Amino acid sequence: MGRKEIAAKNNLHNETYPKRKADEAKRNKAVYLVTRAIKAGRLVRGPCAVCGVAERTEGHHPDYDKPLEVVWLCNKHHAMEHKRIRAQRKYNLTTL
Numbered sequence: 001m002g003r004k005e006i007a008a009k010n011n012l013h014n015e016t017y018p019k020r021k022a023d024e025a026k027r028n029k030a031v032y033l034v035t036r037a038i039k040a041g042r043l044v045r046g047p048c049a050v051c052g053v054a055e056r057t058e059g060h061h062p063d064y065d066k067p068l069e070v071v072w073l074c075n076k077h078h079a080m081e082h083k084r085i086r087a088q089r090k091y092n093l094t095t096l
């Protein structure tokens with residue numbers, strides 16, 4: 001095993017917890033920015049991208065680094081999307 005691989009392995013091990021914390025902070029900030037943009041009229045809540053339901057949709061962030069780029073999803077499809085992402089993340093981790 002080369003030095004690079006060892007470094008990558010250590011990195012993976014050490015960064016898991018702080019990274020999760022950072023993701024959480026990013027998500028909170030993104031949700032806050034969306035709420036503020038809606039109130040200011042800069043962002044308009046849309047219908048669910050999956051089923052088209054127009055009521056009580058939630059902004060989903062494919063990328064928390066782009067807080068104002070959201071996909072509108074109803075409660076059900078939002079939960080489904082997160083389930084899918086979690087499953088995918090788990091898969092990626094076990095195949096690293």
Ligand SMILES: [Zn+2]
Pocket residue numbers: 048049050051052053073074075076077
């Ligand atoms: Zn839906």
Ligand SMILES: [Zn+2]
Pocket residue numbers: 059060061078082
């Ligand atoms: Zn989401």
